[in-house]
Amino acid sequence: MTTIEHRPNTALLVIDVQNAVVEGAYERDAVVANIGRLVETARREGVPVVWVQHHDEELVRGSVEWQIVPELTPGDGEPLVEKSYGDSYEDTTLESVLAGLGVGRLVVAGAETDACIRSTLHGAFARAYDAILVGDAHTAQDKSAWGAPPVEQVIAHTNLYWRFQAAPGRTAGTVETKEVVFGGVNA
Template sequence: MTTLENRPNTALLVVDVQNGVVEGAHERDTVVANVGSLVEKARREQVPVVWVQHSDHHLVRGSDAWRIAPELKPGDAEPLVEKSYGDSFEDTTLETVLSGLGVGRLVVVGAETDACVRSTLHGAFTRGYDATLVGDAHTAGDKTAWGAPPPDQVIAHTNLYWAYQTAPGRTAGTVDTRDVDFGGAS
């Protein structure tokens, strides 16, 4: 139902599941395992897996913190998009990669819920993509020291509001890992 013409395909978009991002994150091991199971499911179903990797002064390119979590192994043929902003589309090759794959629907997983995941969901949606968030495959670190709610509440709130996101000609929604269907809208 995407508003992007001639883009019938779905991709799994793995956002910033990097050592320095998920270290100490809420339910880190469970979330990374869920991401891993979705990567394997996408590969089995021949659904493109697109990886996004952030770099900045905290995640210096080439550093251990910058590397993808060791439980996850991007395939040699799977696109890896490097970014420097929250929204994975901003000043990156993501749109070109997705267009080349005929992708109009994204299934989104990763970190940080309240930063790059949320920015990327909104970025995708406003650009015409259908965007499904996998509710148990994204995470955030504890930012309560800066006045934010605890991470479990940030994640729950994001899952709730994305479940009801609407716009003309596009679909959104939140599903659990076990309910991901790469064949159609949520």
């Protein structure tokens, strides 16, 4: 369990599922559908859904490319955290949003696996959060032209190493969408 005192709640953290970020991403439609299922389950169970949306000089705030994909719509009252760094905590309101919700445990989904997902998972874990990665609900675009492995290998490796992440008093791990139980031990 998290080592953050008085923060027993879980939240679903949906990172950067924006038009330009997931355009052409590996298994985009299946991943977006899995995230949609997670969002529906979280809402049904009264678990907060926190949305993260990236912006920078290439992903301009307010543009079509910057918008969250049309298949997913943040609900009224669901927090939206804007960021301009890989780690969703850096120079954002994420920590205060999670504190206000009493959250010490995150279930993480979104994009991109090899950038913002990894950075945020490590940022959460280093800040004493429990951090569970949904293994079939994150994706990335192909960066093999720059020397990266194929996306499916990036995803598989991230799922593998996060499954075995450990630290005193904190929980990490990787589960599939169908295994997520927000109030239970799997997520």
